[in-house]
Amino acid sequence: MIVAEFLYNAPRGRGKVFRIKGPKGSIQIQISYTNRKYTSRGTVGKRLEYQVDKMHLGDDWIEDDFPDMRIALEQIGVSYEEKSRLDWLQAVYQGKYTPLRANITEPLSWDDELDGQTTTTYHRDQLSLRESLLADRTEAPCIICGDIFPEDLLWAAHLKKRSVCTEEEKKDHANVAKLMCKMGCDDLYEKGYLGVVEGKIRPFRRSSLPVVAERLNSLSGRTCSAWNDKTSVYFKWHFEYFNAENVQD
Numbered sequence: 468m469i470v471a472e473f474l475y476n477a478p479r480g481r482g483k484v485f486r487i488k489g490p491k492g493s494i495q496i497q498i499s500y501t502n503r504k505y506t507s508r509g510t511v512g513k514r515l516e517y518q519v520d521k522m523h524l525g526d527d528w529i530e531d532d533f534p535d536m537r538i539a540l541e542q543i544g545v546s547y548e549e550k551s552r553l554d555w556l557q558a559v560y561q562g563k564y565t566p567l568r569a570n571i572t573e574p575l576s577w578d579d580e581l582d583g584q585t586t587t588t589y590h591r592d593q594l595s596l597r598e599s600l601l602a603d604r605t606e607a608p609c610i611i612c613g614d615i616f617p618e619d620l621l622w623a624a625h626l627k628k629r630s631v632c633t634e635e636e637k638k639d640h641a642n643v644a645k646l647m648c649k650m651g652c653d654d655l656y657e658k659g660y661l662g663v664v665e666g667k668i669r670p671f672r673r674s675s676l677p678v679v680a681e682r683l684n685s686l687s688g689r690t691c692s693a694w695n696d697k698t699s700v701y702f703k704w705h706f707e708y709f710n711a712e713n714v715q716d
């Protein structure tokens with residue numbers, strides 16, 4: 468389960484809104500920062516100070532008198548890994564926060580709304596979806612990298628986010644979901660790092676981190692075996708969802 472998920476930029480200022488999820492629930496927080504000047508041993512410097520502007524604990528946004536960050540997090544079963552609250556806020560704000568995984572073994576990021584499903588039925592559905600895509604195979608190729616993986620390293624990934632699929636699309640099991648490996652491809656797709664355009668894997672965004680950039684580079688241009696008349700509509704939805712105007716060749 469992803470613990471810190473970026474939702475949107477606040478309409479004004481530098482605020483960013485994140486959903487923090489834990490095993491016992493979720494809260495939303497808006498984080499921003501102030502650029503403060505400080506003087507140390509005669510030199511003047513600047514320091515970014517991160518703060519929580521407001522909190523959403525399930526009913527409404529609270530702008531004043533919200534509970535201490537640590538208390539709010541404890542209530543949903545999350546605790547800091549970093550030493551201090553400020554480090555934690557900074558890491559979340561900058562997207563460097565390493566997602567903690569709670570007891571649930573399967574990621575929920577893409578379909579976290581669950582549209583009324585409980586976590587248990589969601590996971591049961593995921594397992595049966597994977598089984599149907601595996602069709603009695605114990606290993607199968609990942610549609611993104613093309614490598615063959617054992618079944619427990621494959622994830623039945625929705626090409627179009629499940630929570631926005633029509634009832635009909637949800638039932639289109641064979642086309643709306645495909646097997647992607649848990650060795651990275653599933654996350655790269657669901658987080659919009661890459662997608663499939665006219666049957667080819669294309670990076671949707673750049674990363675300054677070499678390991679990510681190289682991975683995207685090596686996958687770029689691969690032919691995706693899952694692209695066809697029936698799946699292209701879902702891949703196109705994914706492309707538009709991530710607004711990937713600057714697709715790199």
Ligand SMILES: [Zn+2]
Pocket residue numbers: 609610611612613614647648649650651652653
């Ligand atoms: Zn893969």
